[in-house]
Structures are given as structure tokens and as C-alpha cells.
Amino acid sequence: MKPRVYIETFGCQMNVADTERAATGLRASGYDLCTSVDEADVVLLNTCSVREKAEQKAYTRIGELRAERPGNLLVGVMGCVAQLEGEAIFAQASSVNLVIGTRATDRIPELIERARDGEKRVLDLGERGDNESWDVSPVERHSPHVAFIPIIEGCNKFCSFCIVPYSRGRERSRPASEIVAEARRLQALGYKEIHLIGQNVNSYRPRVQDGLEGFSGATPFCRLLRAVAATGLPRIKFTTSFPRDFHPDIVTAIEENPNLCDWVHLPVQSGSDRILKLMRRGHKRSDYLERIQRIKNSSRRLALTSDMIVGFPGETDEDFQQTLELVKECDYDSLYIFKYSKRSGTPAAEFHDNVPETEKTARFLELEKVHRTAQEKIYRSYVGRKLSVLAERQSSRSEEDLSGHSTCHKVVNFRGDGTLEGEIVDVLVTAAKTNSLYGTLVGR
Ligand code: SAM
Numbered sequence: 474m475k476p477r478v479y480i481e482t483f484g485c486q487m488n489v490a491d492t493e494r495a496a497t498g499l500r501a502s503g504y505d506l507c508t509s510v511d512e513a514d515v516v517l518l519n520t521c522s523v524r525e526k527a528e529q530k531a532y533t534r535i536g537e538l539r540a541e542r543p544g545n546l547l548v549g550v551m552g553c554v555a556q557l558e559g560e561a562i563f564a565q566a567s568s569v570n571l572v573i574g575t576r577a578t579d580r581i582p583e584l585i586e587r588a589r590d591g592e593k594r595v596l597d598l599g600e601r602g603d604n605e606s607w608d609v610s611p612v613e614r615h616s617p618h619v620a621f622i623p624i625i626e627g628c629n630k631f632c633s634f635c636i637v638p639y640s641r642g643r644e645r646s647r648p649a650s651e652i653v654a655e656a657r658r659l660q661a662l663g664y665k666e667i668h669l670i671g672q673n674v675n676s677y678r679p680r681v682q683d684g685l686e687g688f689s690g691a692t693p694f695c696r697l698l699r700a701v702a703a704t705g706l707p708r709i710k711f712t713t714s715f716p717r718d719f720h721p722d723i724v725t726a727i728e729e730n731p732n733l734c735d736w737v738h739l740p741v742q743s744g745s746d747r748i749l750k751l752m753r754r755g756h757k758r759s760d761y762l763e764r765i766q767r768i769k770n771s772s773r774r775l776a777l778t779s780d781m782i783v784g785f786p787g788e789t790d791e792d793f794q795q796t797l798e799l800v801k802e803c804d805y806d807s808l809y810i811f812k813y814s815k816r817s818g819t820p821a822a823e824f825h826d827n828v829p830e831t832e833k834t835a836r837f838l839e840l841e842k843v844h845r846t847a848q849e850k851i852y853r854s855y856v857g858r859k860l861s862v863l864a865e866r867q868s869s870r871s872e873e874d875l876s877g878h879s880t881c882h883k884v885v886n887f888r889g890d891g892t893l894e895g896e897i898v899d900v901l902v903t904a905a906k907t908n909s910l911y912g913t914l915v916g917r
Pocket of ligand 1: 485523524632634635636637672673713714715716740742780781782811812813814815816
């Protein structure tokens with residue numbers, strides 16, 4: 474019988490995409506992928522290290538796995554914790570058999586082979602090979618209707634708080650010809666929505682122009698958006714955008730192409746220039762607001778979401794007030810708020826973290842309250858409106874309901890049966906909930 478591998482994924486959409494890629498390679502090398510720890514011969518934890526809690530989760534999970542499955546289960550750690558901690562993982566969790574860095578995804582079959590042959594501690598923190606394929610088999614995708622296409626990996630920004638440049642290496646963009654070909658393949662397979670993903674999608678800079686010929690744009694990313702839109706795929710979303718590299722032509726490309734969806738995720742992290750400078754974001758509050766103006770003045774109503782960090786070292790009450798003001802001004806459809814988490818190896822880890830935990834929590838709650846007020850108003854404004862929704866799955870709340878996303882990336886639930894799954898339908902919104910909308914099917 475073929476050895477069975479179970480991959481458990483934590484963290485961002487890049488980790489989801491890496492899991493899909495790892496599963497594709499494993500199956501091609503004769504492994505079976507299974508859906509639970511109980512059936513597995515090998516368990517791989519695809520880990521996240523962006524905040525301390527996420528990293529702790531990985532170690533907790535290793536302990537749980539050993540308790541659940543004592544005996545000869547092989548346990549591997551992949552992803553960001555693996556890349557950052559390397560050998561140290563073996564010291565901290567002696568039951569781990571494999572440590573697989575973020576650029577070793579395509580070598581996983583050989584690494585597991587070595588562990589199965591009796592090698593006690595298998596470690597690979599190496600770089601990607603030059604001709605490695607980014608291909609993902611449709612059976613390994615996390616959804617049969619929505620697909621992630623990585624267009625850039627790594628990060629060159631070195632924001633002072635962020636571990637990503639250390640865990641994921643330098644930015645590397647995929648040729649547009651490959652991205653467009655993947656979009657076309659997905660379209661032929663019936664996928665209705667793709668997400669172009671990367672830590673900073675709009676910093677996209679491929680080494681070759683293949684696939685961008687004939688498409689104009691102020692930056693390579695704007696050209697890529699137009700090239701992907703030209704495939705005619707019904708819904709195209711992209712995340713995450715980096716403020717400094719957010720060219721207004723991105724909004725123009727959206728305005729020109731109805732299949733570029735009406736949603737922009739533009740993390741700002743703070744509303745205070747002093748803190749933005751300490752964070753080394755490379756943009757000021759006014760630069761950010763200029764970009765937001767273009768988004769808000771678009772001829773299409775574009776949903777806007779962001780990330781914010783509270784309690785960064787040195788953040789005063791006045792800095793925090795500026796963050797509150799910015800959030801009021803931006804009227805975000807959704808805001809992901811994080812309490813600053815010290816990441817060792819980053820420049821900010823050396824700063825004096827003088828904001829007490831209680832103050833971080835108080836700021837978190839206050840910001841959440843201000844944001845919620847704006848969000849509620851926005852969500853209520855959808856009541857009575859018709860939205861185009863991709864029916865993705867049965868709702869987790871009710872067997873009689875389906876759940877999907879609108880083009881503005883709101884979760885929309887509505888009464889409907891399984892035959893609608895995978896279809897784009899019209900839903901009349903009848904109620905606004907905290908983080909979702911509820912409605913009635915009015916057209917297919
Ligand atoms: N590349 C994007 C950017 O910086 O704009 C997003 C990268 S990160 C994976 C996702 C979010 O996690 C960030 O936008 C930030 O708000 C949050 N984050 C990153 N490092 C953090 C830290 N040390 N403490 C708290 N939140 C953090």
C-alpha cells in the first residue's frame with residue numbers, strides 16, 4: 474500500500490498554496506494524500522510564524538500529534554517555523570523527524586523517503602531549484618470553485634516588525650505566461666474565481682516579459698491584471714497589495730474589466746507617521762490616503778479592507794488616536810487588527826516594547842469598536858441590494874443554506890441546495906450580520 478500523508482495547514486493563503494503544491498508533488502511521486510491524522514503514515518504541519526501565538530500553536534500541535542498517534546508515525550514541520558527555527562526544532566521537539574523549509578516544497582517526496590529509510594533527522598532549508606514547477610493538480614486544490622494562483626513569493630520590504638522576509642526569502646515573480654496559462658486551465662476546468670496571491674502582489678516584477686506583450690499598464694502588475702482579465706475568467710481577485718507600490722492604474726484596470734472584482738486589501742498597519750517610520754513601511758499616512766482617495770473615487774464601488782497593528786513599541790496614546798482617526802476616515806469594509814507581537818530577528822525586536830499588554834488589549838478593543846460601527850453601517854447599506862454570489866459550499870450554520878462570496882468579497886449566506894454549488898447566482902440581501910450578509914436567491 475502507498476504511504477499516506479496528511480498535511481495540516483496553518484496561516485496565510487501562501488501556506489494553503491504551498492500545501493496544494495506539496496500535495497501535487499507527493500501524489501506524483503506515489504504517495505496518497507489522506508484527510509485525517511488517523512489514516513496517515515506521515516503528518517506534515519505547514520506552519521506560520523507571523524505572530525508568536527501562531528508559532529506556539531505549531532509546537533502544541535506536535536505534542537498533540539504524538540499523544541494522538543504514539544508509535545511509528547513520521548512527523549514533519551514545514552513552512553515558516555521550519556525555515557526560521559531549522560535544527561532548533563529537533564532540540565525543542567525531539568519527536569519531529571523532518572524539518573522542511575519554505576523553499577523545499579518540491580523536494581518533500583525525497584525527504585520523506587530519507588526519513589522512511591531510517592534517517593533520524595532530515596533537514597532541508599535550501600533554495601528552490603531554478604526550474605521548479607508551480608503546478609498544482611486540480612484534485613489538491615482547497616476548493617473546486619475558487620483557486621489560488623501564486624504570482625510572487627517572498628518579500629523585500631523588511632518592515633521592522635515582520636518576520637516574512639526571513640521566513641520566505643526575497644521576492645521572486647512568476648512569468649506572466651505561466652500565470653495566464655494556469656488561469657486558462659482553471660477556467661477550462663470550470664473554476665469561477667481565482668485569487669492572484671503573494672505577500673505583495675503589486676510588487677510583481679517578472680524577469681521576462683512573456684505573457685505581458687500587448688497589455689499596457691503603469692507597472693508589470695497592472696499589465697498582468699489586464700492579461701489575466703483578458704482570459705474571460707468570471708471573477709479575479711488579488712491579495713495582498715503593498716501601499717507604497719499601489720499604483721492608481723490598478724484601479725483603472727479594475728474599472729476597465731468587470732471580471733476584476735471590486736475589492737482591494739491594502740494593509741496600512743498604523744495611522745501615525747512616527748510609527749509608520751519606525752515600522753519602516755516606506756509610506757506616510759498622506760501617501761496611503763492618496764491611494765485610498767483613488768479607490769473611493771472609482772466609478773465602481775470598491776470594497777476596502779486592511780490590517781492594523783496596535784501597541785507597536787513606542788506607540789503613544791497620540792499615535793493611537795491617529796490610527797483611530799485614519800480608520801474612521803477610511804471606512805473599511807473589514808479590518809484585521811493585531812496586537813504587536815515581538816518576532817526575534819526583526820529590527821523591532823530590539824526596540825523597547827514599552828506598551829503594556831493591558832494597554833495593547835485596551836487599544837485593540839477600542840479600535841475594534843470604532844471599526845465595527847463603520848462596518849455595521851456598510852453591511853446594512855447592502856440590505857435591499859442584489860449581489861452576484863459564487864455559491865461555494867453548504868453553510869456551516871444550516872444544512873439548508875449555501876455560503877459564498879460576493880465580488881466585493883463579503884460572505885453571503887442564502888437558502889439553496891447543493892445543485893447550485895459552483896454557480897454564480899444573484900442574491901437579494903435581506904439582513905446584515907456581524908461579518909456576513911444573508912439573502913434570498915433571485916436568479917441564476
Ligand atoms: N505583506 C503584507 C503587508 O505587510 O502589508 C502582509 C503580511 S503579514 C503575513 C499579515 C499581517 O500580519 C500584516 O499585515 C500585519 O498586520 C500582521 N503582522 C505581521 N507581523 C506582525 C507582528 N510582528 N505583530 C503583529 N502583527 C503582525
